[in-house]
Amino acid sequence: MASAVSNLGDGIIRTVIPLLAITLTRDPVLVGALTALAFLPWLLFAIPSGALVDRMDRRRAMSLANLLRAVVIGGLIAAIAAGQVNMVVLYAVTFVLGMAETVYDSAARAMLPQVVRRDQLDRANGPLTSAEIVTETFLGAPIGSFLFAWLVVAPFLTGALGYLLAAVLILSIVGNLRPGREGNRESGTATMRADIAEGLRWLRDHHLLRALAVLSGLTAAAHTMANAVLVLYVVDTLDVPESAFGVFLVSAGLGGLLGGLCAAWLSRRAGRIATMIVSAVFCAVANVGMGLTDAAWLGAALFGLVGVSVSIWNVLVMSLRQALIPEQLFGRVQGAYRTLVWGMIPLGALVGGVVAGVTSVPTTFVISGVLQLLLAVMCLQLFRRHRGQIEAAHLPDAERATAD
Template identity: 25%
Template sequence: MTDTTLPMPQLPPLRRNSGFRNFWLSRAVSGLGSAVTTVALPVLVFQQSRSPLLVSLVAAAGTLPYLAFGLLAGAVADRVDRRTLMIVTDCLSALCLGSLPLAQALHALTVGHVVVVAFVSSTLSLFFDAGGYGFVPALVGKDRLPDANSALYGAETVVRIIGNGVAGVLIALVHPVGTLTLDAVSFAGSALFLRAVANGPSRVVSSGPRTSFLRAVANALSRAASSGRRTAFRRTAANAPAHATTNTPAPSSVPRPGFRESVREGLRFLAGHPTLRVMTVVGTLQSFSGGAIVGQLVVFADRVLGIHGSDGRIGLLYMAWSAGGIGGSLLLPRLRRRYDAFPLLQLVLPVGALLGLVVVLSADWRIALVALAAWGTAYLVVLVNTMTYSQEVTPAELQGRVNTTRRMLSSGLGVPLGALAASAVTLSAGIRAGMATAVASITLAAIVVWVVRLRGLPGTAGGA
């Protein structure tokens, strides 16, 4: 019998997709500004207040919006034109960050103003991300998601490394407030690149007529306040076709579910999809480990590796962790062409746990440096693989709700809990034990995927 299997068609490079190219540029420009702000904003707060508590509050403002508004942002993103949502949030972010240098020029800048800006800008970024979860699959198609997400996360890693370095130079040359002007300009530039993306791919919305962004938010707040409201329209998200990449809006005569019901739709799909449910648990454990690593790296460097005070090698350790993300972004598309999403977790998570153990047991900073870079590579492969799988199996009209809920659990809960748990263990049992909480979390994630696979959960088979 002859083999009649047809070869897979050669897909054109993503750089030839003008829509994705402009979206990638918008993310790169905005990411550079945000990387600068990540350094400059805490410095500004400390200069204004000399209070470590307020500095911690600004850091917490980056994750609190996921807990406070995660479900709302997902529901809004699935009801409005996603491209418009992202452009509006970029413009509002530019105004928000731009208010700081303006207040400084008017001699009216306060610590409270800075804290509010930190929280509001993080909230706007959450709404942007909620729109982007469904926007990318519509731009490139689900078969190109591994390449697209790797390109986006790789660019984010590169500009974060560059931006952190640029921030140090700018803070030395100009006041931290002046440094934040760069982020405001970057948001405006991001909005311009998004305007260059054609309208078509962004119009992937839930059934019913589209709603303006501001009206959708107002409706959400009003419906959330009324507890007795229910809609007669019910549909089961799990029955939606997982392969859909576009969705034609239904006629306006079909009633649109209320925001409460919209949120429940996303939660039902996530809870009802066995593989995605497990991968959400794995993603949260992975984020827990990331919070533990970043939260204790300075202490680990000081007490174990002999890197004290302003020793420049501490910067190398952080760069190694971030640079590992570049390796992961390059590696993932190749791995996804060889392995399905779940078997890939079975392979990479144990490797990540072993690399983490090497870091914890290291006494030489050079060994720790190499192991951290390799660990960062495994970390990003798991992160992007999980996100890609979620976008592949989630119906187009549920992308915002499902993926924002996942991000709420990982970034909103996993990262801060990991940082707090690692610091508590360090105080009671020492820094190696504190860093080992990250290894324990990844090991637990590896055990979960192997147990689930051995028990034969649907959707976990596959391989090379």
């Protein structure tokens, strides 16, 4: 329940901030900078946030992050009411929301391996991803766009209240969700700097995850080239009304829901490596197709295919990380991994805005898709080299011990 309410707030806020931005400017570089600033905190704060998550109750970390988000949105509401909102204000709000997300997401991802066996991670991550998509895209996106069309301040107020409610609900979760190493922490021998260094060394020495982080980061940057100017593509290229922008996003939500629900099944039937690579290829092809059409129905269908592909990839890669990373190190290693991956997204967003300004928004989608296709080939080569490690990661603990 707490996760659903928080995701609903995310869906509303992520939909209406770009809508508010295009009432201030139609410059693709300025609009794309919003996406860059949303992910820049992952480059700057993901590792410290991961270390923090590994040193405190993960429920408390998530609750405090949501409280910060509510306060920031409250400040934006005040600026809107006073008629003082501008792009600088939106940039600041977006950046601080991203900071809070580094803590919330790191804590949420670290909780799952504490309560789910390695061989069940795909099945657990799939429904969780689908539930996140339902609340963010099916509910949050259309609610946000409709409320925005009715009264600009309304969706921001709704999102802030959602974050406040989620903060309270998270604290009601029962169970021991503190990370390990309690004795070491209490003795004072572990410092934040030492914790961070430990996580960085672990990722540095793990060839598969280190290489996957780099390739995933480049892929995310390529994908974000298009995503950064998505609102301009939908409103200007496809001629979809601003009030229906959230409805357009539902197509990706439908795809994401399907992908999340079938990811584990596809992995069992077709194999984990094949499923991940095919999903990456489909995402690339869909982005190229979006750049070649101005028909709203086809653009929505292709965006739905993007949703399917991204959801499958995210479920399987997240499960792989959760299976390979030791629980007591998860927050820090996850933070380092996310720094490499999401830290490249701001660069992709800025490049996408520049490319769209120099060429066109549709051309940006085509270039994005071609780059993603090339990176999918590189991922295939990496997975082939580490096939045994990937397949063994999700065996039950007893079988993994035997395999080792």
